[in-house]
Amino acid sequence: MSAGKLDGRVAVVTGAAQGIGEAIARRYAAEGAKVAVVDVNVDAADAVARSIVEGGGVAVAVQCDVASRESVNAAAEKTVAELGGIDILVSNAGVTRPAMLWKMTDDQWNQVMDTHVGGSFYWLQAVAPGMREREYGRIIFTTSAAGIIGTIGQINYSVAKAGLLGMTRSAARELAPAGITVNAVAPAAATPMTETIRTDERFKDNYLDSIPLHRWAEPDEVAATYLFLAQEDAGYLTGQVLSVDGGRVMVR
Ligand SMILES: NC(=O)c1ccc[n+]([C@@H]2O[C@H](COP(=O)([O-])OP(=O)(O)OC[C@H]3O[C@@H](n4cnc5c(N)ncnc54)[C@H](O)[C@@H]3O)[C@@H](O)[C@H]2O)c1
Structure with missing residues (x-):
């Protein structure tokens, strides 16, 4: 059997x-x-982790609301205790x-900002010290076409995803001396999140x-790029955003 691309990570x-x-x-x-399946929906995370283990892999479900720093810190501690030091953060x-912007409430604004920007920042701060100590790390943020070209009816999401581009580039510069790479993926895929735009006639x-x-x-087609970025081999690629979206966002 050939060696796995992330063996031991x-x-x-x-x-x-x-x-x-x-x-x-x-x-x-x-x-x-060894994977920490982190989600606010712990039952569904449990089912994913169990199915990975049944298939011969190593995984634990970790309940976490990424919008809460306390919850993120507790989840990071649990991961380290059960699996060891964190090498890869997605x-x-x-x-x-x-x-639409004239109807958006503060709650809608804050929920999106807290989840995407807050959640990514809390996790970044939770994993960076250990990665710096071990002088190794792969950090991958998830942005969106919305953060690059903007989206109608999603000013909160577009601002949050654009913010993650700044987070990627600043963190890439700060962490480069420790051998840690930081990149972002702007994906597009058939998931529950995109059900409306995939099915609504409008x-x-x-x-x-x-x-x-x-x-x-x-x-899974999008996950292939996250695998590429997580590998040791991708060590000379940092501060970049890869759009994995069928070519929707490109320079023209
Ligand atoms: N699907 C796409 O086409 C697309 C396009 C651009 C960007 N993205 C981004 O990709 C990522 C994944 O999207 P998806 O389509 O798989 O979405 P999804 O809705 O299918 O899954 C999102 C998961 O995040 C979990 N989650 C939500 N809030 C949470 C919180 N506070 N704490 C912990 N977990 C939380 C949900 O429980 C769910 O399991 C998101 O960041 C999304 O913005 C997706």
Whole structure:
């Protein structure tokens, strides 16, 4: 049997109970990583972790609301206690609270900001000290086309995802001396989050026409890029954002 690409590594994947995060957790485990399946929905996270273990992998479910620093710190401590020091962080947990800007409430604004920007920052601070000590780390944030080109009805989400581009680049510079890479993926995939734009007659054709490859990806197809960035081999790639979206966002 060939060696796994992440053999012996400990990975945290947030928002791993479904969608893209679940696909990443399964891929990482299949490549030999010990995976913390982190999610606010602990029952679903448990089911994912159990199925990874049944398939011969190593995984634990860790309940965490990424929007709470206390919850993130407790989840990081639990991960280290059960799996060892964290080598790979995938910050992927996310929510959308759409509304046109003139109707958006403070709650909608804050929930999206706290989950994406707060959640990524709390996890960054939770893992960086251990990675610096061990002089190794792979950090991957999850941004979006919304943060690059903007989206109608999602000013909160677009601002949060654009903020993650700044977080990626600043953290990449601060952590580079310790051999830690920090990158971002801007994915697009068929998940519960995108159900409305994939199925609602008002959006679906327009959206599909905006994708040069003219199809939606399965989450696993996006997870392949997260695997690439998590490997030791990707050590000379930092501060970058990779759009894995069928060509929807490109320079023209
Ligand atoms: N699916 C796409 O096309 C697409 C496009 C661009 C960006 N993204 C981003 O990719 C990431 C994953 O998206 P997805 O489509 O798989 O979404 P999803 O809704 O299918 O899954 C999101 C997961 O995050 C978890 N979560 C939500 N809030 C949380 C919190 N506070 N703490 C912990 N866990 C929390 C949910 O329980 C869920 O399991 C998100 O950051 C999303 O913004 C997705």
